[in-house]
Amino acid sequence: MKAAKTLGQFIIEKQADFPFAKGELSRLLRDIGIASKIVNREINKAGLVDILGEAGTTNVQGEGQKKLDVYANEQFIAALQSGGECCIVVSEENDEYVYIDSEISKNAKYIVAIDPLDGSSNIDVNVGVGTIFSIYRRKSTEGKATIIDVLQRGVEQIAAGYVIYGSSTMLVYTTGKGVNGFTLDPSIGEFCLSHPDMSVPKDGNIYSINEGYYAHFPDGIKKYIKYCQVEDDATRRPYTSRYTGSMVADIHRTLIKGGIFMYPITAQAPNGKLRLVYECNPIAFIVEQAGGKATNGYERIMELEVKELHQRSAIIIGSENMVKKAEEMLACFS
Numbered sequence: 159m160k161a162a163k164t165l166g167q168f169i170i171e172k173q174a175d176f177p178f179a180k181g182e183l184s185r186l187l188r189d190i191g192i193a194s195k196i197v198n199r200e201i202n203k204a205g206l207v208d209i210l211g212e213a214g215t216t217n218v219q220g221e222g223q224k225k226l227d228v229y230a231n232e233q234f235i236a237a238l239q240s241g242g243e244c245c246i247v248v249s250e251e252n253d254e255y256v257y258i259d260s261e262i263s264k265n266a267k268y269i270v271a272i273d274p275l276d277g278s279s280n281i282d283v284n285v286g287v288g289t290i291f292s293i294y295r296r297k298s299t300e301g302k303a304t305i306i307d308v309l310q311r312g313v314e315q316i317a318a319g320y321v322i323y324g325s326s327t328m329l330v331y332t333t334g335k336g337v338n339g340f341t342l343d344p345s346i347g348e349f350c351l352s353h354p355d356m357s358v359p360k361d362g363n364i365y366s367i368n369e370g371y372y373a374h375f376p377d378g379i380k381k382y383i384k385y386c387q388v389e390d391d392a393t394r395r396p397y398t399s400r401y402t403g404s405m406v407a408d409i410h411r412t413l414i415k416g417g418i419f420m421y422p423i424t425a426q427a428p429n430g431k432l433r434l435v436y437e438c439n440p441i442a443f444i445v446e447q448a449g450g451k452a453t454n455g456y457e458r459i460m461e462l463e464v465k466e467l468h469q470r471s472a473i474i475i476g477s478e479n480m481v482k483k484a485e486e487m488l489a490c491f492s
């Protein structure tokens with residue numbers, strides 16, 4: 159019988175891809191994996207909040223209940239702090255970046271950007287949610303890392319990944335050499351390699367967008383949506399529409415089945431809704447590494463200049479030919 163390869167084993171094996179590395183990145187990835195298991199355990203209990211106590215109240219054991227996104231944020235930051243490889247964490251949950259000030263992290267050379275629990279409003283209805291992370295190497299060589307170390311473009315990412323807490327829990331990541339997916343085996347508490355070398359089909363037949371905002375979309379996006387709905391056997395149209403409201407779930411499906419995910423600018427969100435640093439860039443890195451394409455409709459996501467921690471961006475991402483088609487239609491109106 160073949161034994162499953164665990165995330166830990168895989169990370170150690172892959173360290174050979176980085177001959178000059180000292181294992182810090184491997185340890186960082188391992189720390190993120192461990193924190194995600196703790197978060198997974200709490201998410202699995204989310205349906206019990208009425209029994210154990212609502213967020214903001216005290217449960218029957220006398221423990222204070224926290225909102226899960228706050229809890230997840232604390233877990234990831236604590237894991238990164240105790241690992242000692244990370245000097246700054248940028249999180250959706252913190253207005254400012256968090257400087258990790260400890261003896262063991264004083265020589266840490268990595269910056270982690272994280273959305274600890276994306277799509278958290280979906281927890282109440284038992285729909286999948288996710289964690290998204292991105293890893294950069296700090297640029298400065300001495301003193302405390304600063305905002306300059308943090309504001310790097312997506313092309314400078316060293317690694318990126320997501321965890322999807324869905325019907326099963328998976329961790330998917332890239333270090334720039336393809337994309338691999340690991341499924342959590344709850345019986346042994348380990349992520350096991352289940353989806354080696356993931357690749358996004360060049361074409362797909364699923365489009366994913368919050369069509370409720372149709373009236374507020376740019377004309378090019380409206381035109382593309384109409385294109386998706388027209389009948390044409392050769393291109394498998396009309397396409398199927400799927401949108402969960404959890405980007406990680408929609409992207410995970412897109413990685414496996416192909417398709418296109420769009421969160422364009424709207425009248426209400428003139429810069430888009432999703433955040434460039436810890437949502438768009440890591441997801442773009444993963445999708446590109448799997449052979450897909452990620453743009454804001456006009457420019458490659460990973461080349462966009464990063465001016466602020468919580469900067470927003472439009473995103474059009476997924477199967478290469480579908481993204482190209484959407485870009486073509488946006489170009490008709492520019």
Ligand code: AHM
Pocket residue numbers: 250273275276277278279368403404405406421431
């Ligand atoms: P969040 O970080 O506040 O959870 O918001 C991000 C989420 C994405 O997961 C999802 O694609 C999008 O927001 C859904 O937004 P909308 O409800 O506007 O369609």
Ligand code: MG
Pocket residue numbers: 250273275276277437
């Ligand atoms: Mg988010």
